[in-house]
Amino acid sequence: MQITKKFIVAGAGIVALIGGGGAAYAATTSATTAAPKVTAEQAIDIAHKTVPGAWVSELDFDARGSRADVWELELTKGSQRHEVDVDASSGKVVKNQIDKNDRDDDNDGDDDD
Missing domain, CATH: 1.20.5 (Single alpha-helices involved in coiled-coils or other helix-helix interfaces)
Known part of the structure; x- marks a missing residue:
């Protein structure tokens, strides 16, 4: 027992x-995820410095869990679309690339891909 x-x-x-x-x-x-140190407005300013003369067509906050959170911005300058990711804690640009899938080389209003 x-x-x-x-x-x-x-x-x-x-x-x-x-x-x-x-x-x-x-x-x-x-x-809950803590608020980002870099605000959306600051991320937009950083993206405008990265791609001067562009306008912001999309802004998203991506809380990535174990990786650093980022502000994801899509900017349009002329016929080019730029994808810029800004680190939400440091304000550093961690991604800056031209989106090659949305090309309209002959400016006829439809994508050429």
């Missing part, structure tokens, strides 16, 4: 540890 009580007590202790650990893990992963 003593051995059975020991197994029950040990089993209950293990269940309590696992349950507590699971609750702690859930608390850390479901915590």
Whole structure:
């Protein structure tokens, strides 16, 4: 009978540890994301400096979890579309590329791809 009580007590202790650990893990992963240090307006200013003369056609905030959060901006300058990602904590441009899928080389209003 003593051995059975020991197994029950040990089993209950293990269940309590696992349950507590699971609750702690859930608390850390479901915590709300802190507000970005770089505001949307600041990200737009940074993108305008990166692609002068362009206008912002799209702005999204991407909370990436384990990677750095970024502001994703799409800018249009003439017939080119630029994709610019701005780090939401440092303000550094981490991506700057011309979107080659949306080309309209002959300016007829439809994509040439």
